[in-house]
Amino acid sequence: MPESIAQRREPTVRHALVAVDRAIAELRRGAPVLVGDGAAAAVVLAAETVERESLQRLVGLGAGRAWLALTAKRAAALGLSPSGEPLALLPVSSPAAAEALRRLADPTAETTPLPRPLPANRTGAAGAAARAATAYARAAIELAKLARLLPAAVLAMVPPGSEPTALAAGEDMLSVTLGEIAGYEALAARSLAPAGEARVPLAGAEQARIVAFRPADGGIEHLAIIIGEPKPDRPVLTRLHSACLTGDLLGSLRCDCGDQLQGAIAEIGRQGAGLLLYLAQEGRGIGLVNKLRAYRLQDGGADTVDANLQLGFDADERIYLPAAEMLRQLGFAAVRLMTNNPEKVAGLARSGITVVERVPHVFPSNRHNEGYLETKATRFGHMF
Numbered sequence: 468m469p470e471s472i473a474q475r476r477e478p479t480v481r482h483a484l485v486a487v488d489r490a491i492a493e494l495r496r497g498a499p500v501l502v503g504d505g506a507a508a509a510v511v512l513a514a515e516t517v518e519r520e521s522l523q524r525l526v527g528l529g530a531g532r533a534w535l536a537l538t539a540k541r542a543a544a545l546g547l548s549p550s551g552e553p554l555a556l557l558p559v560s561s562p563a564a565a566e567a568l569r570r571l572a573d574p575t576a577e578t579t580p581l582p583r584p585l586p587a588n589r590t591g592a593a594g595a596a597a598r599a600a601t602a603y604a605r606a607a608i609e610l611a612k613l614a615r616l617l618p619a620a621v622l623a624m625v626p627p628g629s630e631p632t633a634l635a636a637g638e639d640m641l642s643v644t645l646g647e648i649a650g651y652e653a654l655a656a657r658s659l660a661p662a663g664e665a666r667v668p669l670a671g672a673e674q675a676r677i678v679a680f681r682p683a684d685g686g687i688e689h690l691a692i693i694i695g696e697p698k699p700d701r702p703v704l705t706r707l708h709s710a711c712l713t714g715d716l717l718g719s720l721r722c723d724c725g726d727q728l729q730g731a732i733a734e735i736g737r738q739g740a741g742l743l744l745y746l747a748q749e750g751r752g753i754g755l756v757n758k759l760r761a762y763r764l765q766d767g768g769a770d771t772v773d774a775n776l777q778l779g780f781d782a783d784e785r786i787y788l789p790a791a792e793m794l795r796q797l798g799f800a801a802v803r804l805m806t807n808n809p810e811k812v813a814g815l816a817r818s819g820i821t822v823v824e825r826v827p828h829v830f831p832s833n834r835h836n837e838g839y840l841e842t843k844a845t846r847f848g849h850m851f
Contacts, residue, residue, distance in 0.1 A: 480658055484684035487651045490643040491614040497521055499528075501635040501642040502606050502622075508631035509603035510640070513611050514572035514619035522621065523562035528638070529623020533559040535568050536604035536620045541779030544574065554604055559621060572619035574777050575763045600624050606648045613651060615754030618779040656788035658683035661796070669694075671729070672736030680793050687747045689789050691797060694732070695740030699798035702823045704741030706731035706805040707790050707815075709748040712755055720835035721762065730830055731805055742797070744790050751775070752784030770842040783847070787814030794820055807849040 490500045497516035502509050510528045512521055514535060526533045535557040537545075542555035559568065570576050600622060607620035625631050635642040662681035669675045669692070678691040697703040708731065714724030728743075735741035750758030757778060764774035772782045794802065801821040804812060805828040812822045832840050843849040 480654060481683045483647045484651065484655055484658065484682060484686070486641075486643045486647050487610070487613065488684045488686060489641050490610060490648075493641050494611060494614045494616060499525055499638075499640055500610070501625075501631060501640045502603055502610070502645065502648070503625070503631050503642070504644050504646065506631070507599075507603075508625045508634075508642075509600060509607065509622045510625065511603070511607040511610065512621045513614065513616045514568050514621055515611070515617045517565050517568055517621050519562050519565045522559070522565045522568070525621060525623050526559065526562055528625070528634070530626045533621060533623040534600055534604065535559055535571060536600075536608055536622060537572065538608060538618050538779040540776045540781070541572070541619065544777040544779075545571065552601065554601070554608060556600060556604055568619075568621060572617045572779070573760070575760045602645065606645045609648050610643070612753075612780070612784065613648075615757065617757065617760075652786055653788055655682040655684065655686060656786070656792050659689065659789060659792050659796070662688065667692075669732055669736075671733035674736075675732075678797070680789075680796075689747055689793060690745040691793050692732070692743040692745060693797070694735045694743070697740040697742060697799070699800075702801040702803050702821075703799045704735055704738055704805065704826065705794070705799075705802040706735070706741075706743045706828070707746060707787070707811055708743055709746050709751065709785060712749065713758075720833050722836055722839055723830050723832070726830040727828060731828065734805070742794075742799070742802075744793055746785075746790060748785045751782075752786070753778070753780050770846070771839055772842060772846045783810065785814075787811065788818050791815055791818030791820045807843075809848050 493500050494513040494516065497512070497518060499521060500511050502511050510525050512525055537555045537557065539553050539555060547555055557571070603622055603624065604620065607622050608618045611620050612618050625634060631642070659680040659682055662679045664676060664678045666676045672694045675692055675694045678693065679688045680691065681688045708728050711722060711724035713719035714722045715728050718725055731743055735743065749755045750761065753761070753775065757780070760778060761771070761774035764777055765771065769777060775782050801823050802815065803824040803826050804815065804822045805826045806812065807828055812825055815822055
């Protein structure tokens with residue numbers, strides 16, 4: 468095994484990835500996780516999965532004080548005044564507030580009215596306790612994003628004098644550090660390694676094989692579709708395609724993803740050789756469930772960008788480190804990139820891959836996706 472791949476599989480890398488992976492699973496099932504370093508720590512729940520009982524437990528562990536952490540984008544959508552911070556911390560009044568917290572996190576949750584008046588944003592000058600919780604709130608929101616949940620979390624700081632490791636053991640909670648959360652995406656990308664390969668003739672490209680790349684924690688695979696026999700010493704015709712179940716599999720007319728996928732395979736087949744990297748980044752990186760929530764908001768009049776912002780996400784949450792790592796392992800350092808998106812060009816360049824040419828990749832619109840394509844052009848800067 469080459470040394471570089473052996474280093475990716477060393478126990479410290481795997482341990483850091485698995486710690487985050489397990490914490491993600493806990494949040495998704497509504498369980499608390501301990502987040503912290505050294506003597507300081509916070510107990511964290513995902514706002515989307517919080518229940519009265521779990522909130523009561525969290526408030527008790529925080530000696531009666533807890534916070535709802537929202538991104539500044541979600542806070543702005545709620546009409547909260549900006550504090551200059553990248554997030555908002557709202558005090559949690561009681562364990563009975565669980566349903567209201569879920570409503571504050573999710574603009575598509577129509578069953579429960581928003582609490583009025585809204586709690587005050589406490590991340591600015593007010594409250595030393597809130598300021599101390601800010602770093603843990605950022606990490607908690609990032610962990611929720613990695614779990615493909617809404618970017619909102621409930622947290623309580625472990626009281627001074629408590630020993631976080633002992634607390635986690637006594638409460639049967641998994642723990643994860645701030646550094647492990649912050650470094651997860653980059654480490655997972657660098658740990659990618661081929662896990663399986665097969666010849667798969669495709670419509671439009673019969674000479675094709677698929678290589679599945681898996682991270683060291685056994686997480687979600689990304690796929691490399693290799694068409695023909697591309698030469699590593701030449702810039703390879705490449706398409707980076709983010710997974711889109713609704714467009715790629717179901718033929719949704721709300722986007723142009725299915726056309727782009729099939730069109731890229733056919734064009735690479737016509738040219739004789741190239742790569743299509745199929746990246747597990749559904750919904751511009753927010754996940755399938757959140758993409759469906761964004762669709763609900765779009766049906767109410769928001770465009771693609773504003774829908775993501777109302778949910779609390781960035782307009783585009785994708786990263787291109789996995790694509791760059793796959794290209795390197797396949798032996799390619801330079802590409803001719805099939806894209807209309809300048810951020811894909813910039814993202815690959817930041818990750819050490821040379822883009823020698825941008826190859827336009829445009830398809831006709833339909834009455835269902837005209838607005839979506841216009842938003843891509845005017846707000847994302849796509850070049851049609």
